[in-house]
Amino acid sequence: MSYYIDEYIDVLSPDLKMFGPVEDNSLICVTTPPGCWGPMITPSIKSGHEVTKPINVKNAMPGDAIAITIKKIKVISAYTTSGVSKAIEGRYKIDPTINAICPTCNITNPETYTKGYGEQAIKCKQCNNSIVPQTIEEGYTLIFDQEKKIGISVTKEKIKKIIEELDNPLPNKSKQHLSSKLLIGDVQNIISRVKPMIGNIGTIPSKKVPSSRNSGDVLKTLIKSDEFSNVNKEDLTDGHMDINTVTEDSIVIVPVKVAGGGVYLGDVHSVQGNGELAGHTADISAHVDIKVNVIKNLNIDGPIIIPNKDTLSDIYQPISENEYQITQEIANKHNLDLPEKSYPIQFVGSDENLNKGIDNAILRAEKATGLSANEIKNRATVSGSVDIGRTSGIIYITVMLPVSIIKEMNLLKYVLKLFEESDRM
Numbered sequence: 001m002s003y004y005i006d007e008y009i010d011v012l013s014p015d016l017k018m019f020g021p022v023e024d025n026s027l028i029c030v031t032t033p034p035g036c037w038g039p040m041i042t043p044s045i046k047s048g049h050e051v052t053k054p055i056n057v058k059n060a061m062p063g064d065a066i067a068i069t070i071k072k073i074k075v076i077s078a079y080t081t082s083g084v085s086k087a088i089e090g091r092y093k094i095d096p097t098i099n100a101i102c103p104t105c106n107i108t109n110p111e112t113y114t115k116g117y118g119e120q121a122i123k124c125k126q127c128n129n130s131i132v133p134q135t136i137e138e139g140y141t142l143i144f145d146q147e148k149k150i151g152i153s154v155t156k157e158k159i160k161k162i163i164e165e166l167d168n169p170l171p172n173k174s175k176q177h178l179s180s181k182l183l184i185g186d187v188q189n190i191i192s193r194v195k196p197m198i199g200n201i202g203t204i205p206s207k208k209v210p211s212s213r214n215s216g217d218v219l220k221t222l223i224k225s226d227e228f229s230n231v232n233k234e235d236l237t238d239g240h241m242d243i244n245t246v247t248e249d250s251i252v253i254v255p256v257k258v259a260g261g262g263v264y265l266g267d268v269h270s271v272q273g274n275g276e277l278a279g280h281t282a283d284i285s286a287h288v289d290i291k292v293n294v295i296k297n298l299n300i301d302g303p304i305i306i307p308n309k310d311t312l313s314d315i316y317q318p319i320s321e322n323e324y325q326i327t328q329e330i331a332n333k334h335n336l337d338l339p340e341k342s343y344p345i346q347f348v349g350s351d352e353n354l355n356k357g358i359d360n361a362i363l364r365a366e367k368a369t370g371l372s373a374n375e376i377k378n379r380a381t382v383s384g385s386v387d388i389g390r391t392s393g394i395i396y397i398t399v400m401l402p403v404s405i406i407k408e409m410n411l412l413k414y415v416l417k418l419f420e421e422s423d424r425m
Contacts, residue, residue: 002027005055008173008266010039010047012054013208014258020056021260027071028055028263028290031171034283035199035212035267037082037179038170041122041132043100044111048212049240050174051266054204057292060261065298066203067414068252068263069291073196075148075270077284078166081159081179083139083186084278088132094224096133098210104129117160117183140187141180142270142282144194151192151270151282156185170285179283194270196286197247202239202254202303204262207231211266215240216350217357217393238302238350239264242281243389243396244272245307245346251414253295253304263292275388295410301364305346305396306411306418316344316384316398318419340402343415344384348396357395358386365397369405 001023009016022028030052039045060066093099093108102110102124111125122132141159142151143166154162163180170178205214209231213222215238222228237255246252254263268286309317319327319341331338347368349361365376376399380386384398406412 002029004029005052006031006171006173007053008033008050008171009053010045010050010211011208012204012211012214012264014204014206016054016204016262018054018056018260018262021058022055022292023058024292024294026292028292030265030288032266032268032286032288033171033174033176034077034080034179034285036280036283037136038176038283040097040134041179041182042112042176043131043133044109045175046098046109047210048097049200049267050176051200051211051264054262054264055292056260057263057294060256060294061259062257063297063299064256065253065295065300066256066261066263067293067295068201068254070198070246070248070250070252070288071291072287072289073198073248073268074287075144075194075196075284076169076286077144078168079141079143079162079180080270080282080284081136081139081141081182081184082278082280082282083136083184085134085280086137087134091131091133095221097212098225100131100133102127102129102131112177114177114181117181119182121181122177136182136184138186139184140190141185142190142192144270148194151194153187153190154185155188156183159183159185192271192282195247196284197244197269197272198265198288199242199267199269199272200240201246201252201265202237203256204258204264205236206257207235209236212240214238215394216360217352217390220352238348240267241303241348241389241394242272242276243305243348243394244274245305245311247308247311249308249418250311251306251418253298253300253306253411255300255302265290275391277391298410300368302350303348304368305348306414307344307346309419312344313385316400318343340404342400342402343406343419344398345401345406346396346398348389348394351393353393354388354391354395357393361395361397365399368409369401371405
C-alpha cells in the first residue's frame with residue numbers, strides 16, 4: 001500500500017490525531033517544507049520545523065521499534081537562505097523559536113504576514129508592526145542548478161532578482177514565511193554540492209514537545225518553558241538528529257513510545273557538514289518516499305542508523321569478499337576461529353554537551369547489543385568512529401557488529417538488504 005501525506009504540524013504530542021493506521025511495509029510519500037529558518041521567522045509556528053502529520057503504523061506498540069527505509073529524497077527548492085542566528089531582545093520569552101512575542105501587542109505567537117524584504121518584512125496582523133523574533137546575523141543564500149546538483153552563494157543585490165524570477169514552491173499547507181525574504185548574502189564564493197539528508201525523522205515522544213526540540217541536547221531550554229516543563233529525556237525519541245548519514249538508501253530504526261508510533265519527518269537539508277557548526281544549514285522543500293516496518297520487542301532508547309555505503313569511510317565499509325579471504329588465511333595460519341562477517345551500525349546519543357552525548361550513545365549501544373561499554377569503545381576505535389550530528393550534543397557512534405549480534409537485534413534482514421543486495425545491483 002502507498003499513501004500521500006500533505007498535512008503539517010509544529011508540535012508533537014501523544015494526543016494528536018494521526019494519519020492512518022497504515023499497514024506494515026507501506027510506502028509513504030510526502031512533500032516536506034523547509035525546516036529551521038522559515039518557521040523561526042514565523043511567530044505563529046511554535047517550533048523550528050514544520051513536520052508531517054504523524055503516521056499510525058498498525059501493530060506498533062511501546063517497546064517496539066519501527067524501521068524507516070528512505071527510498072527517495074528529491075530536492076524541489078530553487079534556492080535557500082541560512083546562517084548563524086541572532087535573537088532580538090523583547091520579541092520572545094525564553095526561546096524565540098517557541099515563544100515569539102509581538103513587542104507592540106504583547107501577543108504570544110501572533111499571526112503574521114510579509115510585506116517587502118529584510119527583517120522589517122514580517123509584520124503582526126494585529127498591529128502591522130515588525131515582529132521577527134530572530135534573524136540571521138551572518139549567512140548566505142544558495143541558488144541551485146536545474147538538476148539540483150550544485151548550489152552557489154549569491155550577493156544580497158542578486159537575491160531579490162532571483163526571488164522574483166524563480167519559482168521556489170512551498171507545499172500548499174505550509175504556514176511558514178520563506179527565509180529568503182530576509183535578503184541574506186554575507187558569505188560569498190560558496191560552491192556547495194547537493195547531498196540531501198533528513199534532519200528530523202522519527203516517532204512522536206511520550207509527552208508534548210515542539211518538533212524541533214525532540215532531542216536531548218535542547219532539553220534544558222525546553223523545560224524552562226511553562227508549557228513543556230514536565231518533559232524528561234526519557235520522553236523524547238531524538239528524531240531531531242541532524243545526522244548526515246540519514247540520507248537516501250539508509251534505514252533509521254526508531255523507538256516506539258506511544259501506540260502506533262507516530263512516524264513523522266521534516267527538516268530536509270540540501271547538504272550538511274558534520275556538526276552543523278553554524279547551528280543551521282541549507283533547508284529545502286523536498287519530495288521524500290519512505291517505507292515503514294514494525295520490529296517487535298526491540299526496546300531501544302534512541303535511533304539506530306543503518307547507513308548508505310556511500311556515506312561511509314573506508315575504515316568501516318563492510319568487509320569485501322577479498323578481505324574476508326585474507327582474514328581466513330590469517331585464521332588458518334594461526335589456527336584461529338574465523339571471525340564472523342560484520343557490518344556498520346550507528347547508535348545516536350544526545351545530551352547537554354558532546355561528552356555526555358557520547359556517554360549516552362555508548363549506553364544505548366550497550367543496551368541494544370549486550371556488549372560491554374569497553375567493547376563498544378574498542379570496536380568504534382579500530383573499525384568505526386565517533387561523529388558529530390550537532391555540536392550542541394548530538395553524536396553518533398559507528399560500530400562494526402558481528403552478524404550474530406545484528407541477528408539477535410532482529411536487524412539482519414535490513415542490513416543484508418542494504419549492503420548485500422546493493423552489491424549485486
